[in-house]
Amino acid sequence: MTGKSDEEFHALGARQAQPADPDKLAEDPPAVVQSSSAAAGALILARIRAVGYAPATMPTDALLSASAAAALVDRQLIEISDRADTRRVLVLGWADGAAPDPDQHSSAPAWRLPAVPHLVWAVCLAAAWPHAAAEPYPGRLFRREQVLRACIDLGAHDRAVIAALDRTLPRTGLITFSGSSGRLGPAAAALPTAVWSALRRVHDRLPHAALLNEPTSTGQATVAEDTTTDAPPTARRLPCPPAGPVGANDTIVRAAVTALESAQGPVARSDLPTLADPALRRATENALAGCGRALISTPDGCWTTGYLDDIAQALAAEQTGTFTSGQRAVLALILLRAVAIPRAQGRHDGGWTGADHPVTLDELSANRRLSRAAIADALRGLRAAGYVATTSSGGYVPGPALARLGPGSREALWEDLVILGRPNGYMAEKIRSRRRTLAAATRNGYPSAESAGEDQI
Amino acid sequence: MQDDPPSSEPGDDGTGELTAEPDGGVTAPAEQLSLMDVQHEQLAVTERLATWRAFAAPLATNSGAVVEDPELVQLAVNILAVYADHQSRSGLTFAQLREGLRRLGIRRPSGVIEARLEHLHRMGFLEPYLPKLHQGRYIVRPAGLAGALAAARVTERGGVDELILLLDRTRSALQTRHPDPGRVLAHLNSCRHALMVFALDLHRRVAAGTAAELIEAGRQHDHSSFTRQVVELNEMVTDKFRGHYELEEAGTALIEAEQFYRSQVRAAIGKVLAQGGAGLNFDVLTPAEYEAAALTAGVDQLAEVGASLIADAPGAYVDPDALIEAIESYQPRSRTRVRPPESGATLDDPDPLATAEAANEAARRHRRLGLEALLVGGQEVDLTPHMQRSWDATVHIVVDALALDADPREPFVLDLSEWLMIDPTTPVTYLHPARLIRTDLVVPEDGFAADDVQQLGDTHDG
Numbered sequence: 001m002t003g004k005s006d007e008e009f010h011a012l013g014a015r016q017a018q019p020a021d022p023d024k025l026a027e028d029p030p031a032v033v034q035s036s037s038a039a040a041g042a043l044i045l046a047r048i049r050a051v052g053y054a055p056a057t058m059p060t061d062a063l064l065s066a067s068a069a070a071a072l073v074d075r076q077l078i079e080i081s082d083r084a085d086t087r088r089v090l091v092l093g094w095a096d097g098a099a100p101d102p103d104q105h106s107s108a109p110a111w112r113l114p115a116v117p118h119l120v121w122a123v124c125l126a127a128a129w130p131h132a133a134a135e136p137y138p139g140r141l142f143r144r145e146q147v148l149r150a151c152i153d154l155g156a157h158d159r160a161v162i163a164a165l166d167r168t169l170p171r172t173g174l175i176t177f178s179g180s181s182g183r184l185g186p187a188a189a190a191l192p193t194a195v196w197s198a199l200r201r202v203h204d205r206l207p208h209a210a211l212l213n214e215p216t217s218t219g220q221a222t223v224a225e226d227t228t229t230d231a232p233p234t235a236r237r238l239p240c241p242p243a244g245p246v247g248a249n250d251t252i253v254r255a256a257v258t259a260l261e262s263a264q265g266p267v268a269r270s271d272l273p274t275l276a277d278p279a280l281r282r283a284t285e286n287a288l289a290g291c292g293r294a295l296i297s298t299p300d301g302c303w304t305t306g307y308l309d310d311i312a313q314a315l316a317a318e319q320t321g322t323f324t325s326g327q328r329a330v331l332a333l334i335l336l337r338a339v340a341i342p343r344a345q346g347r348h349d350g351g352w353t354g355a356d357h358p359v360t361l362d363e364l365s366a367n368r369r370l371s372r373a374a375i376a377d378a379l380r381g382l383r384a385a386g387y388v389a390t391t392s393s394g395g396y397v398p399g400p401a402l403a404r405l406g407p408g409s410r411e412a413l414w415e416d417l418v419i420l421g422r423p424n425g426y427m428a429e430k431i432r433s434r435r436r437t438l439a440a441a442t443r444n445g446y447p448s449a450e451s452a453g454e455d456q457i
Numbered sequence: 458m459q460d461d462p463p464s465s466e467p468g469d470d471g472t473g474e475l476t477a478e479p480d481g482g483v484t485a486p487a488e489q490l491s492l493m494d495v496q497h498e499q500l501a502v503t504e505r506l507a508t509w510r511a512f513a514a515p516l517a518t519n520s521g522a523v524v525e526d527p528e529l530v531q532l533a534v535n536i537l538a539v540y541a542d543h544q545s546r547s548g549l550t551f552a553q554l555r556e557g558l559r560r561l562g563i564r565r566p567s568g569v570i571e572a573r574l575e576h577l578h579r580m581g582f583l584e585p586y587l588p589k590l591h592q593g594r595y596i597v598r599p600a601g602l603a604g605a606l607a608a609a610r611v612t613e614r615g616g617v618d619e620l621i622l623l624l625d626r627t628r629s630a631l632q633t634r635h636p637d638p639g640r641v642l643a644h645l646n647s648c649r650h651a652l653m654v655f656a657l658d659l660h661r662r663v664a665a666g667t668a669a670e671l672i673e674a675g676r677q678h679d680h681s682s683f684t685r686q687v688v689e690l691n692e693m694v695t696d697k698f699r700g701h702y703e704l705e706e707a708g709t710a711l712i713e714a715e716q717f718y719r720s721q722v723r724a725a726i727g728k729v730l731a732q733g734g735a736g737l738n739f740d741v742l743t744p745a746e747y748e749a750a751a752l753t754a755g756v757d758q759l760a761e762v763g764a765s766l767i768a769d770a771p772g773a774y775v776d777p778d779a780l781i782e783a784i785e786s787y788q789p790r791s792r793t794r795v796r797p798p799e800s801g802a803t804l805d806d807p808d809p810l811a812t813a814e815a816a817n818e819a820a821r822r823h824r825r826l827g828l829e830a831l832l833v834g835g836q837e838v839d840l841t842p843h844m845q846r847s848w849d850a851t852v853h854i855v856v857d858a859l860a861l862d863a864d865p866r867e868p869f870v871l872d873l874s875e876w877l878m879i880d881p882t883t884p885v886t887y888l889h890p891a892r893l894i895r896t897d898l899v900v901p902e903d904g905f906a907a908d909d910v911q912q913l914g915d916t917h918d919g
Contacts, residue, residue: 050767102774110774118783121775154787172773187772198777205781262771307767316765323766329759331766336751343739344747351737369755386770401769409765414737415730416762420754421746426719427675427726434730 038290039310041065046292046311048092050321052173053080053186056088066090067240069290072250073257074098077238080138080189091173091190093237099192100262104255105271107302108263113172116156117164123147123154123207124175125199128184132203136196137189137235141181150210171384189235253283257305261293264386265353265400266302275303298403299351309408323381326370330378331387332420333364338397340417352402352410358395502527504673505612512611528565532573533582533605535561540597548586548594577601615677620651624686631693638704641694645707648690652714659721663728672741675729678722687715821864824857828869832895840891845883858893868897 040062047054056063056079067077070092078093094100102110113121124147128139144165151161165182169175173187252274259267275281275295285295292311296304307315315321323331338357342348348356365372379396382388386401405413419428509530510523517523524530539557543549549557551574558570577583582601586594610618627644630636659678662670694708729741739747750758831854832838840858844851858871872892879887 046767049769052772100774102776111771112774112776112779115783115786118780119787122780122784151787156787174773174775190772191775195775195777199780202777202781205784207784262774264771306769312765312767315767321767321769323763323768325756325760328761328763328766329756332754332759332762333751335762336747339737340739340747341744341751343737344742344744346740366752367754367759369759384770385768387766387768404769405766410737412765413763414739416764417739417747418741420750420758420762421742423758426678426722427730427741430723430726430730 035065037061037065038069041067041069042290042292042308042311043314044090045070045092045290046307046315047320048090049292049307050315053082053089053091056090063090063238065290067238069287071095071240072254072287072290073261074254075291076240078189078235079238080186080235082186089186090238091186093190094192095240096193098254098258099194100258102262105259105263105267107268107271108259108265110262111264113168116151116160117168119154119156119207120147120151120161120164121169121174123150123210124169124182124184126206126208127211129203129206130208132200135234136199137184139184141183144177144180144182146211147182150207154207154210167380167384249280249283252280253287256280256284257287260288260295260303260305263304266298266300266304266403268302272303294406296404296406298353302403304400304403306404306406307409309406312406312409323385323387324378326374327378327381329370330364330375331382332417333367333370334359334388334396335398335413335417336420337363340421352405352413353398353400355389355391355397358391358393358397360395364396508612508615509608512608512616529573530605530608532558532563532565532570533577533601534609535563536577536583537597537602537605545594548596550593550595554595615673617655617677620648620655620683623648623651624683624690627690628686628693631690631697636697638698638701641698642704642707645690645694645704645711648687649707649711649714652711652718656714656718656721659718659725663721663724668729668732668738671725671729672738674725675722675741676743678725684715684719687712821861821867824861825867825869827853827857828861828893829895831893835895837892837894840893841878841888844888844891845880845885847884851885851888855891858891868895870894870896 037059040059041064044054044058044062044066063077070077074095075098076093076095078091079088080091081087082089100110102112124142125136125139127142127147127150129136130140148158148161148165152158165175165177170177170185173185173190175182175188176185256272256274259272269275275284281295288295288305289308292308293305294308296306298304306312335352337359338354339348339352342357348354350356361372361375364370364375379388383390383399385399386404387399389397389399391397415431419431422428505527506523506525510520513523535558536554538561539554540549542560543553543557545553551571554574555567555570558565563570574583578595581598582604583595584598585592586596623644627641627648630641630644655678659674662674666674691708691712694704698704729738732738831840831843840854844854855871855873858869861867861869862871870893872894874890874892876889877887878890
């Protein structure tokens with residue numbers, strides 16, 4: 001954060017965030033991110049969507065735009081310290097009183113933690129937040145061994161606890177570890193206030209007793225004792241534009257955006273009938289565009305959201321939220337076997353997603369260049385990112401995140417597979433040539449993230 | 458082009474490949490075709506027939522000379538397989554050919570096969586093994602073999618193989634020690650003619666062809682090595698025939714034709730690319746090419762896919778109720794075993810031990826009251842007269858007195874004499890005399906009772 005005071009920030013934001021007029025919006029051209037500050041703000045929000053947080057040291061205009069765009073969809077930027085306490089980062093929280101409703105649309109439930117990760121996070125929460133009257137975030141530091149032993153004492157299986165501590169919860173951002181000491185993560189800071197209020201009401205039912213049973217050797221202070229002084233500064237909500245009158249249409253748009261962005265996969269049209277109205281659909285598209293997102297109609301007639309193509313290209317250019325080479329290789333194998341080959345044989349009429357042609361681990365490991373361990377590790381990351389899903393029979397299929405691809409990303413992925421199939425043909429040559437031309441011609445003005453390269457999944 | 462008949466259907470295993478029957482026949486597993494599949498199949502049949510008509514046009518005398526059923530062409534290829542599989546070295550009869558075709562899974566009516574064999578015989582595809590009349594053994598003329606294979610190949614590659622063959626033959630002609638200028642010139646012109654024919658066909662497809670035609674063209678002509686081969690040919694012509702203007706001009710014309718051809722290929726591919734991504738037209742390549750990539754591509758090659766993909770998963774929804782539910786489903790595990798709590802006694806479920814204890818207590822009380830009645834407040838009583846009344850009384854008194862004597866909580870001592878008293882006048886004719894002594898009464902000052910009790914106790918212990 002630089003420069004301007006909160007009041008100045010506030011006033012600037014008020015000029016940018018005006019309530020949407022659906023009648024006027026329906027006549028406007030399709031949603032695009034028009035100004036450079038709006039584009040920069042959209043890129044900030046897209047970075048947060050991709051990796052959970054974004055650097056806070058951005059130009060004030062960009063932060064203003066991001067804050068105003070977030071406010072239009074009931075979100076608010078929150079500034080916190082990163083896990084190493086070396087810099088301030090932004091996460092996307094919820095406006096006061098706003099929260100997603102996971103049961104609103106049966107066709108697209110939100111992703112919930114399984115039982116063991118829930119228990120592990122409850123123990124972490126009890127360790128980090130021992131007093132209900134205190135601010136829960138960032139809370140106190142806790143030791144990994146302390147949480148692990150407490151969970152095992154509570155009856156959880158040790159392997160499941162380790163998986164939750166080392167993979168599931170850090171990937172969701174609910175906890176972070178620096179060495180063996182952990183703390184609540186950026187996703188915890190972004191939880192709605194309603195969730196924290198509910199957690200405060202049930203604070204006495206958190207498993208504090210399991211942590212009290214921890215044996216401590218003589219002369220060894222507990223973590224709670226020796227970490228009370230090194231807690232980082234608390235979270236700070238960036239001021240958002242003043243809330244103007246919110247009409248019924250604004251409420252509908254915000255509810256639709258919340259449902260689409262929180263759902264694991266596409267939402268059935270019957271669950272979002274309001275998007276059949278052109279004016280409301282355009283208002284939703286514009287609200288999403290401010291966040292770097294686009295409304296996407298899937299081939300099977302559902303709605304979902306994804307990155308705008310230019311935003312996706314900017315994120316890919318700065319390596320934010322991209323995949324490792326091993327993960328991309330495994331994803332390529334899955335797409336070859338689950339989409340490309342069935343479509344080339346005329347056995348598959350669907351799009352990128354679909355569970356008709358599951359791929360087994362044996363089929364993936366038929367490529368001897370990849371070890372089974374590397375494939376399994378890559379699959380875990382791809383599943384967490386939504387690009388791979390599993391079937392009840394245990395096979396792997398393209399995940400719901402592939403339905404979120406914009407037209408440009410879909411075409412690029414198709415071209416990638418064509419190049420892979422025939423790398424020396426005219427077609428591959430023409431694709432490469434066209435990409436080189438586009439890369440040279442389109443020099444976008446997006447500010448790059450400070451931590452290019454370290455935000456890989 | 459696959460060797461299976463056009464009517465064959467993709468296999469149940471989803472691979473679309475044919476499976477071998479136990480008897481060696483080849484059949485296609487049944488699978489319900491979708492409407493799209495049927496259209497695709499019909500389009501492929503039409504395309505094949507059109508290709509064959511063009512292919513056979515130089516040889517045919519009229520437009521109806523080419524078969525209308527693609528399976529009849531495949532029948533000729535199957536006849537080659539029959540000859541390869543059969544042990545006979547002196548030709549096969551029509552009956553042996555029919556049997557061989559049946560083993561290969563050809564299920565055409567025998568009349569159709571017979572007519573086709575007669576036709577192949579008349580056209581010279583099948584020629585007699587011996588030059589005699591009315592002998593019935595035939596072999597395949599090699600030209601017929603070439604025709605059958607070329608018919609299959611021309612539908613698969615659209616004739617591009619002929620262009621490759623022409624380029625190879627031209628290179629061979631140039632690589633001889635003393636190349637013939639006339640022959641080289643003829644080859645160069647043939648290559649240029651072929652390139653122009655293909656270029657014009659591509660130009661037509663780009664201008665007015667369907668998407669399927671363009672994809673087919675892209676798949677057949679996507680060989681970037683043509684340019685290299687033509688340039689190499691031109692360099693060889695320049696080296697071998699420097700100053701031979703006619704040949705150099707032919708080489709230049711060949712390069713121009715290749716450039717025109719290449720521009721048309723790129724135009725076709727560009728049009729495919731323009732709509733390929735949106736429509737997921739993966740049939741721009743063959744399934745085998747994707748399969749080969751999945752099996753043999755290195756990590757770096759595979760990792761080129763999805764370099765622009767960005768993680769796009771929604772955050773986890775934290776439900777406080779589910780959190781508490783998860784906590785309560787797990788209970789602290791104790792390291793020591795703890796007895797379960799005693800359940801409270803209820804009227805419906807009486808405690809059998811307490812009932813037994815109460816019954817024992819009641820029985821002891823009844824015995825004590827009975828013996829105290831015999832004592833009549835005294836410290837000692839002779840039980841013999843009471844026992845002589847009846848056998849039942851004797852049993853009750855002896856049992857009660859023995860039970861209380863054995864109970865340390867009861868202050869009674871039974872002194873059972875060893876000598877036997879016989880009295881035939883009483884109901885109990887014989888018994889041992891017995892005395893009952895109570896030990897908890899206050900001891901008189903003369904000390905008689907205490908000494909007596911001590912004496913009785915010693916006697917009882919002994």
